[in-house]
Amino acid sequence: MAAQSKDSARYTEMRNPKALRDYFLHDKFEAGIKLVGTEVKSIRGGKAQITDAFARLEKGGVWLYGAYIEEYSHGGATQHAPRRVRQLLLHESEIRKLVQQVETGGRSIVATRMYFKQALVKVEIATATGKKQFDKRADLKKREMDKEARKALKFRR
Numbered sequence: 001m002a003a004q005s006k007d008s009a010r011y012t013e014m015r016n017p018k019a020l021r022d023y024f025l026h027d028k029f030e031a032g033i034k035l036v037g038t039e040v041k042s043i044r045g046g047k048a049q050i051t052d053a054f055a056r057l058e059k060g061g062v063w064l065y066g067a068y069i070e071e072y073s074h075g076g077a078t079q080h081a082p083r084r085v086r087q088l089l090l091h092e093s094e095i096r097k098l099v100q101q102v103e104t105g106g107r108s109i110v111a112t113r114m115y116f117k118q119a120l121v122k123v124e125i126a127t128a129t130g131k132k133q134f135d136k137r138a139d140l141k142k143r144e145m146d147k148e149a150r151k152a153l154k155f156r157r
Contacts, residue, residue: 012046013115016053021136023110023128027101031123032089033064033114036080038072043114043121045072053111055088055125057099062088064111064123088123101127 019025035043042048047070055062064086071079090098101107107127114123131139 012044013113014043014046014048014050015113016050016111018051019110019112019126019128021139022131023108023126024131024135025110025112025126025128026107027097028112028124028126029090029094029098030117031062031094031125033121033123034087034089035069035121036078038075038078039069039080040121041075042069042072044116047072048114050111050114050123055109055111057095057102057109060095062090062095062098062109062125064088067111067114088125098127105129 049068050066052066052068053064054066055064057063066083067086068082069080070082098109102109105127107129109125110128112124112126114121116122
């Protein structure tokens with residue numbers, strides 16, 4: 001039996017660039033997600049976005065809002081809604097931690113990335129607090145200083 005080559009299309013990962021820019025991220029959780037077949041095929045093709053995705057605690061569970069998964073091109077009559085609300089699958093202890101942090105700490109739950117773990121689609125969520133404008137400026141200034149320091153060290157070598 002020949003070794004399987006790692007096809008890059010099968011190992012797709014979607015990231016949320018707004019998460020690090022707009023929020024201070026605290027605890028991260030890995031959650032499964034309840035999907036239909038055409039959604040999984042569309043994600044495998046890289047046709048998903050989680051830029052505006054966030055989670056809410058409702059009905060004793062965690063639900064993902066704002067994730068966009070494009071309709072599958074060969075789906076036929078059984079297509080999914082691209083922006084439907086999807087359930088996230090977490091352990092009860094993790095849900096309790098999320099409830100505690102959201103209710104007492106005033107934090108939000110944002111999706112940071114969506115990826116495949118073997119054959120399963122996983123979503124990484126994090127509790128977050130929003131950044132103010134001056135925090136964003138400080139991050140930009142720090143990033144610029146780090147960039148200049150790396151450039152100076154590179155020039156000296």
